[in-house]
Amino acid sequence: MTNDDLAGFEAIYRRDFAFVWRSLRRLGVPVRDLGDATQEVFLVVHRNFQRLDRQRPIVSYLYSVCLRIASNRRRSAVLRHERLSEQAEPLETSDEALAIDAEAQRLRERRALLTRALDAMSLDQRAVFTLFELEGRTAEEVASILGIPAPTVASRLRLAREVFRRTIERHRAREHFELRRAGGER
């Protein structure tokens, strides 16, 4: 790698680090593994740097690497009989987890619920859903990042939303049931 290449690599790293970090997190990589996983992504980028197609947006390549790494980790977690989302914290930062006030607790619960909903999706659906709903990308951008046709984005998003809604409905039903039970016990 020449000095120019290294400078280019570092520029990509600095610009897209947060995107990679967020993407991995939203694809289900637990907080404790985020550092490693992010490093893995950029290791792959470094190795393939000279072969990168500069005509294509780098973000698309980065995301494809994120997807592969998240998928590998998912698979090996299954093989090790781990449940990523229960071992890992829900989508949150560690300092926030320490907060004990009611607002922080509510945020924590909501993130846990979101994590449950995301975990219930397939990785493909999850990628579309998080890029569109959380990353705020347009459907066209999602199609470009994932390298899939536009109608596929729409259909995966629809399915992912259904999964999301089902999870929320189940949560509401459980809460309702517990409230009634608590009322009955009183």
Place this chain on the structure above:
Amino acid sequence: MSELKHWLDDASEADDFERAILRAGLEPDPPQTTQDQVWSSLMGTLTVAPLLAPDAAAASAKAAGAGISKASAVWIAVVKGFVVGLAVYGATAGVSEVSKRFSTPRAPAAGSVRVTTPERAPSTRAEPQSTTPTPTLTPAPVEVAIPRTLSRGTESTPTRPSTSRETNVLPSVAAFDDSEQPSSKRSSRLQDEVRMLRRAREELRAGKLADAFATLEATEHRFSAPALTQEREALMIELLYRSAQRPAAEERARAFLSRYPESPHAQQVRQFAR
């Protein structure tokens, strides 16, 4: 497709609760310190690789022998070779496994690995052609320049000829130390792998060839899906070269180059492939 509305938009079909759940997922970006830590760790990982070109290896061996008479050096070399050889046998728990490993197509050195006194490479070897105007880029170790602000330490090799742009820089502490991950007692696999490869490299630099071999073997057994296959293989090639297994090193280097022609370590490995 443009009619698709984000659920976080107030005008979307999502209800308030669904929006609140989604909003909870809008995390802040990781802090700059995290970015720097990962960068530092990444640079450390990228410099794990082989790092002595044949010329440098020869120079290292030469420097190590300076001050000792030629006859003494020969005797020391013979004894050292014998002791090291014994250690390899013990450390690798049997020659058969090693033979098996080295008789695979990927591992060209048939038979057991014989670790002997390092041989001197021809010191007059021509420098490989560099495509860059900076002469120090070749045949230096994996060329990764560490930004000064991020370099946590330098690893100096006294026996190695100094270069104007020494890039063999490693962070002195693991960027992702276990103590920084209170949420999990499990140590990071990648960092463990980096640590082991780094150890193997240090042993290689120190001339502890048997130890280096044992460490590399242990790395292979421990990590069934290694993230640093190329780095490990590059180190093994150098180890073979320095263990007087030049044909094996060359063949393995050629296999490496055909498999990873664009590897950042290809430039170094190419020198072993001659």
